[in-house]
């Protein structure tokens with residue numbers, strides 16, 4: 456009988472923190488991809504807009520990225536990095552991306568609301584804003600994984616990682632976690648509904 460090494464080897468807090476941050480990114484990337492795919496299909500005339508589904512996607516991004524993930528990064532990870540003398544431009548760049556991404560997201564949400572109010576609108580600006588927004592957020596996550604996290608792993612003492620790991624571990628993802636929010640049901644269905652088996 457084989458033994459799962461992970462089941463008997465408690466991970467170091469640094470590993471837990473990095474794993475959870477990257478898992479958050481993967482979950483967000485999955486929704487970004489789904490949004491981009493749907494927007495492309497609409498723009499290409501391949502399907503009609505599913506406003507309920509898009510609303511659920513935007514709600515998830517608002518709930519998870521802007522109310523959970525970014526605040527946890529700023530409050531726990533970036534502040535610890537700043538105190539440990541990590542290069543200021545690395546932290547400032549990540550915080551600046553949070554701020555500009557939030558502004559872009561607000562514009563995206565406004566454009567969506569305007570479109571939903573007038574569903575017959577021709578060439579809705581929302582469809583043009585989606586690729587730019589997703590590109591910026593994807594670049595930001597790549598920057599954090601390729602620059603910010605390696606810098607943090609180099610700079611932070613081992614003791615600093617326990618509260619960071621707790622901050623990211625303690626948040627249940629409203630879509631991919633154990634209790635998905637009912638308001639995200641259309642998105643949950645899209646991402647998780649498998650083929651019907653008979």
Ligand SMILES: [Fe+2]
Pocket residue numbers: 525528549553595599
């Ligand atoms: Fe971030």
Ligand SMILES: [Fe+2]
Pocket residue numbers: 476480524528596599
């Ligand atoms: Fe992040």
